[in-house]
Amino acid sequence: MSTMIEEPTDQAPYLDVADPGFSIRSQVVEQAREQSWYARTPYGIAVLRYDEVNTLVRDRRLRQGSYAWPAHNNAHGSFSDWWMRMLLSKEGADHSRLRRLANPAFAPKLVKKMTPDFQRIADELIDDFIDAGECDFVAAFSEPYATQVICLLLGLPRSEWRNLAELASEMGLALGVTFKRDEARINAATDKLFAYAKAVVENIKREGLGDDFLSSLVRANQDDDQALSDQELYDMIVLAIFGGIDTTRNQIALALDTFIQHPAQWKLLGEQPELARAAVEEVMRVRPTVTWVTREALEDFTFQGLEITQGTTVHLFSQSAGTDPRAFDDPGFDITAKRCPHFGFGAGAHHCIGHFIARGDMTVALAKLAQRLLDPEYAGTPEWLPDSGNTGPVRLPIRFRAGRAA
16 A cells, blocks of 8 residues: 655545534545545544554554543543543553553453353344344344353353443443533443442452453452552453443444345355454444544644644544545455454554454354344334444344254
8 A cells, every 4th residue: 555645735624523413434524535634623633544544543643542532522520530540541651551461351362261152142142032033133132242241251140231231331422422411321320330340349359269351350450569459450340341342232233234234245154154253354344333543642743744733633533444445445345355454443552452352252243143144134224323433323123034043
């Protein structure tokens, strides 16, 4: 890939990402991408093309910028306080320390060990609705699956999934453009999720530590010379619960929605379930739930002729970059194609720490679903979160034919 250097202009397109009706997949964004590598927004600049996103997401002159999201919305309270403390919002030595301590809990070997459990959860959920030939996919599968995986990680009874899912949904409102409007609901859910975190820590300390996810985090709290503080431990557990439920629920549902629009690809996946890992990557390229990642300039610098001043917010549009025709000869959806890496899990120092778990449980889910749900189609009108920020369906009514038993 090559990047043509373009002179910046005051005529750079403007995208009103603060508008609840704004869609990151809209023709307006595509036109802006053709006109310029960046656009102006109410929150700073948006980077629209693959090469520029790929460069800036790793640029050390930028820090992780989402920490400023509550301030952008003039939001306060327990969610905002947690958001500022957690791993995602840290930089430098503090970020490295937290990530090093948490890494063992998110290791690939944990995913391999848990794969049979992922398969069992998927099959049991599908068994509950397969004979009906229709369901609301979010309520019947993507939400309970994502949440029961988190219950498994934390050693909670799977019956707790509804409570956790509701809290994650309420907290997830903070990632949309209605954050300030929903502030009281968001903070109430955050308080309840912290109560869960403290309860599971107390329980595992009583029962004794093992070699599971939660034990790894608690051990880091107890044994390391630069141990996680109690607050950091609770913050990390809340991040695992919230991040694991909200994004995985949305991403699996977005995957099915994408496949409904590409039935030949769904049929292929059902016939070749070994393509499920590639299918996860391809869905996250064209339809990521995390539609942009945010950075903030640490200093004044010039990029592609554009002067970026210290403190400027830089949104890196993973959705737009992932379908940029400059990087993808045929950007259409194809689970057999070899692709450049997508940005659905971010990149650089802030690459999603939970990506091994997310990739593992979504791979299992798509393989099972494609073999057991044949010819899925809409059975009503889906209901959607705003199509920017973190997005996904609230309801996804579908009908299908039953495939072979698991």
